[in-house]
Amino acid sequence: MIRVFDQGIEGAGLFMIEFGDIVPYFSVYTATLFTFAIIFTLLATFSIPEKQMDIIFGGDAYYAKEIKPQDLRFQRFVAIACGTATLGAVVTGDIFNFTLFAAMIGITNIGIVASSRSHHVLNAAYQYGIVAMIACVPLFGGAAMILATTGTLSIWSLAGIGAAPILAKILLLLGVMGEGMAPFYIGKAEITRAQGAPFILMVHVSSLLLFLRVVEIILVI
Amino acid sequence: MISIYQSGLIAAFICIIIAFISLYQETDDLHRLILTDLTEIMALLLIALIATDLAEALILPGLVVMIAELMALAEIYLVKEGIQRKKNSSALDIEVMQTAPPILAGILVLYGIILSGFSGGAVAGLGIIFYSVCKGSDELFAQIETASGYAWVAWIAAFFIFLLLPGQWFFAVMIAGGAILIKVMAKFSLIGTMGGDPGV
Amino acid sequence: MIRRLSHILSDFDKLSQIYAVLVIIVIIGGILTIPSLEYQADRLYPKTIHPESPLDPYDRGGTPFEKTEVLAEYPENSPYLGYVTAYLTPFSLALATLTHHVGTTIVAHPGGIIDEILYNTRGLDTVVETSILFVAFGVASFLFLRRDEE
Numbered sequence: 001m002i003r004v005f006d007q008g009i010e011g012a013g014l015f016m017i018e019f020g021d022i023v024p025y026f027s028v029y030t031a032t033l034f035t036f037a038i039i040f041t042l043l044a045t046f047s048i049p050e051k052q053m054d055i056i057f058g059g060d061a062y063y064a065k066e067i068k069p070q071d072l073r074f075q076r077f078v079a080i081a082c083g084t085a086t087l088g089a090v091v092t093g094d095i096f097n098f099t100l101f102a103a104m105i106g107i108t109n110i111g112i113v114a115s116s117r118s119h120h121v122l123n124a125a126y127q128y129g130i131v132a133m134i135a136c137v138p139l140f141g142g143a144a145m146i147l148a149t150t151g152t153l154s155i156w157s158l159a160g161i162g163a164a165p166i167l168a169k170i171l172l173l174l175g176v177m178g179e180g181m182a183p184f185y186i187g188k189a190e191i192t193r194a195q196g197a198p199f200i201l202m203v204h205v206s207s208l209l210l211f212l213r214v215v216e217i218i219l220v221i
Numbered sequence: 222m223i224s225i226y227q228s229g230l231i232a233a234f235i236c237i238i239i240a241f242i243s244l245y246q247e248t249d250d251l252h253r254l255i256l257t258d259l260t261e262i263m264a265l266l267l268i269a270l271i272a273t274d275l276a277e278a279l280i281l282p283g284l285v286v287m288i289a290e291l292m293a294l295a296e297i298y299l300v301k302e303g304i305q306r307k308k309n310s311s312a313l314d315i316e317v318m319q320t321a322p323p324i325l326a327g328i329l330v331l332y333g334i335i336l337s338g339f340s341g342g343a344v345a346g347l348g349i350i351f352y353s354v355c356k357g358s359d360e361l362f363a364q365i366e367t368a369s370g371y372a373w374v375a376w377i378a379a380f381f382i383f384l385l386l387p388g389q390w391f392f393a394v395m396i397a398g399g400a401i402l403i404k405v406m407a408k409f410s411l412i413g414t415m416g417g418d419p420g421v
Numbered sequence: 422m423i424r425r426l427s428h429i430l431s432d433f434d435k436l437s438q439i440y441a442v443l444v445i446i447v448i449i450g451g452i453l454t455i456p457s458l459e460y461q462a463d464r465l466y467p468k469t470i471h472p473e474s475p476l477d478p479y480d481r482g483g484t485p486f487e488k489t490e491v492l493a494e495y496p497e498n499s500p501y502l503g504y505v506t507a508y509l510t511p512f513s514l515a516l517a518t519l520t521h522h523v524g525t526t527i528v529a530h531p532g533g534i535i536d537e538i539l540y541n542t543r544g545l546d547t548v549v550e551t552s553i554l555f556v557a558f559g560v561a562s563f564l565f566l567r568r569d570e571e
Contacts, residue, residue, distance in 0.1 A: 020542040021494040100549040111560040122301040141267040151461035226460035245441040274466040278538035282550035289557030296561040387501040398531030
């Protein structure tokens, strides 16, 4: 059972939480990711979003963009949900549970972007949302194949025995790519020009941590 | 010699390839949304190939996740395309729509409560959809939203009872069963009201 | 070449197409590896079917408020494992004794093997699942209400 902490990438085991069949664990690696996720979730919870200035070309007048309070509340809610999902995804000890958390990160990312009122940004959110949805196929499919060929989903049992098929690992990676693709295309959507900078940050942080975690899972199982 | 599982995998893979080719060729946004629904079934296919009780228990979350994402995306699509609901044009305005709703909706909700659990929620939700389609749903929306929030909390509570006080398993199952009833019912009826029927 | 590629990648209308191509490539490669994918017969929560039982696909034995055998991953984490599986609501018990086929609807009632897995042993999955539903619904209703007020 302790085999998982013998894997090179993990580092020493710190502790674990037992939720029935799903046993999240904190090794040095996952605990580091967890700490990062906590810091950024707290940032998103307590920070006041920046107000952007539009400068009128040719004059020295400028005006501050207005942020509707309900937009702000909504973005904060989704950003916190995103942070919570990231917390879960980086420590969970079960592959299907991980894929569910990844799907949750995907949908919260869509939500953060979708609160924008610009048509251009909404279109980007929609296109990304389509990808996040179809990414469920490789994501759940990979987890299902691991369960069918090894008989278990627990990373504890899978660690180090190398029983998981390579195809399932690639599918998992592909699925996470789909769910965590947001940062590249959100830059493209010029949402960085839209309001709510700390919440947009959550999109980047969650995808990054998700990637780091899936790499760990693929190396361990 | 290939086993049943392997032949199932081959079939599933062929279906996945077909689904994704269709997704590749489709350029219309709305059709893409519909095709994603097709591809999601392929994920369920792969889970179903496990063929244990666990598979059945994994299909439920998978299905719910997909429905949830579909709902959010459909709403983004409407906003993106700037589609407004039509004012004052009732699709179905016949006499029976005025009298039947309370009775039929009542029966459906009652039966749903007896069934309880996931399918019960669906049946009861159908009853509420029917009622709101016929009668209009001004204040219904906010109430359902609140109810589903409480159901969510109840579910989390049930989870912690299982975890911390496993001896109270019966209590927890009842809470969870009741919560899923309310929750699915709320979701279904909201999908109904959000469809943008002019009665709102 | 690179410029052409980056041009395609930068257009997010093509995003789902690119992703579809990636998946198709992986799956075609995957078909070749199918012979190496063996079904692992020794597994958790095995499914048994007794066509003669009124609770047919979900009959796992046991009487209400007693234990039945359930093969979980970590039984030591769920001390009351098996109780939920054995439990039948009075209503479903009545259905099962009165008719032969309607009893299969027990999956819709509290209790039974599916509830055991969903709420007890894999409870965290269900918590995440409902949270996803909650968030997705929050997004949809936020957009819906905003669209309404405009």
